[in-house]
Amino acid sequence: MPNTTTRLRSVDSYRATVSALVGDLPIEHLPVPDCLGLVLAEDVTAPIALPPFDNSAMDGYAVRSVDVVGASEENPVKLPVPEDIPAGRTDVVPLLPGTAHRIMTGAPLPPGADSIVQVELTDSGVEQVRVFAAVPIGTHLRRTGEDVREGATVLTAGTVLGPPQLGFLAALGIPRLPVRRRPRVLILSTGTELVEPGKPLAHGQIYESNSVHIAAAVQEIGGVAHVLRSVPDDTDALYETLEPHLKEHDLLITTGGVSAGAYEVVKDALTGEGVEFVRVAVQPGGPQGFGTYRGLPVLTLPGNPVSAALSFELFVRPALLAALGNPQIDRRRQRATASSSMKSPAGRRQYRRGYYDAGTVQAVPVGGPGSHLLAAFAQSNCLIEIPEDVTEVPEGGEVDLVMLIP
Structure with missing residues (x-):
């Protein structure tokens, strides 16, 4: 059998291919409350100063500091209170010498005042107030532009x-x-053996889970997912399912039907239609496809659940984050020691599911390398990365981790 390793795409080069295919998303202007998790596409300048006016930082009395010099509990200063200034008042009148204006937190400072005596240092008088302490100029004031300057x-x-x-x-x-607009991602899983969760299984059938995982992963990074439930291994059914949705989305992701078997519906349907099928030097998740179908960018992922999940993690997630303008597209990485030995095929970058124990700084493999071991993925908080030129990691050996949690 000929050696096909040299014809494999490297993980890094295929990641760059996927990123170029997805490209940048268009800019749109959305209401501020709808922008949670999105990325600013342009600099923002302040249309006003913050605070927009001098105001009080305390409930109390606006005064001229010279009018309360020497005030104490034994010798309080008495001042008339001709005005009340609640927060939101817009017709503020100037403060006359020898008077005080009762003022609330956030209310505009009256012209002529230079300090606030907090209410706790007074007798809380309404028509006349007794002030029990002197205050220096600027006490308890929020100045215009103190936080942000206009422009x-x-x-x-x-x-x-x-x-x-x-x-x-x-x-x-x-x-x-x-x-950047939220990516609108169309997700299609294929396989005659797939059954929607909640329905009874016949012998030889399995529940469809790839679309649930991929849709959740898209939504987690700020995208909008539209799931088309699994289609059977029939090219006409695939075309018919896709046709009404092609113009509404930014990306199509399929799972399954891309290997070398006899019923590879995605490969059969999209070969010659603008999609190229390749193999990547990664385990699991080697069979991949990329291109455009009727103008819509397409990424075809393997059907085994762990292969599909890992393919999204390695190739699709960073491409979508970059398309959103996100400056951080990579997961946090961590160095650790392996709690047990692991083997890896030569020439392929292997990703093992793992659990990182911060206390011992150890990476504990969870489950084996098989692409069907979903429980191991659900119990993991990291991926253990074994490089292409490493075939065995000894117990206690150092490994790089891709952290799946913040």
């Missing part, structure tokens, strides 16, 4: 928008943001 760049392109960023931009009065 300043406040967030740069590439910023991932979480709750703090969205709340901040709302405080600036910004209603919409330029972001």
Whole structure:
């Protein structure tokens, strides 16, 4: 049998191929509350200052500091209170010398005032107040632009928008943001043997899980997933299922039907239609396909559940994150020691499911290398990466981990 290893695509080169195929997503302007998890496509500048006006940082009394010099509990200063200034009042009148305005937190500072006496240092008077302590100029004031200057760049392109960023931009009065559109991903699993969960299984059938995993993974990074339930191993059925949805999506992901068997429906249907089928030097997940079908970018993943999940993790996830403009497309990596020995085929980069124990800094293999061992994947918090030129990792040997958790 001829050696086909030299014809395998490397993991890194195929990852670059997938990223180029997916490309960048278009920019759209969305309401701020709808931008959670998305990435700014352009810098944002402040349309106003924050605070937009001088205001009080405390409930108390706006005063001129010279009017309360020497105030103490033994010798309080008495001041008339001609005005109340609640938060939100817009017709604030100037403070006259020798008077105080009762003021609430966040309310605008009246012209002429230079300090706030907090209410705890007074008798809380309404028409006249007794002040029991002197305050220096600037006490308990929030100055205009103290947080942000008008016109300043406040967030740069590439910023991932979480709750703090969205709340901040709302405080600036910004209603919409330029972001990369969420990727609209069409997901299709193939296989006559597949049955939708909840329905009874006949002998020889299995429950379809790939679309659930892939859809969840798409949604986790901010995409929109549209699942087409499994189609049988029939090319006409595949064409018919896909046709109504091609123009509505940015990417088609299929699982199954790409190997060298007799009933490889995806390969049969899309060969010669703009999709190229290759083998990648990775285990599990060697059979892959990429290209376009009627203008829609297509990625075809293997059908074995772990192979499909790993293929998404290695190739599709970083491409979609890059398309969203996310500056961090790679999982966190960790160095550890192997708790037991592991073997790997020469010329292929193997990814074993594993559990990283931070206490012992050990990587514990979970299950074997088989591409059908779903329970092992569900119990793992990392992938143990074994390079192409390593065929055996001894117990206690150092390994690189791809962390599946933050």
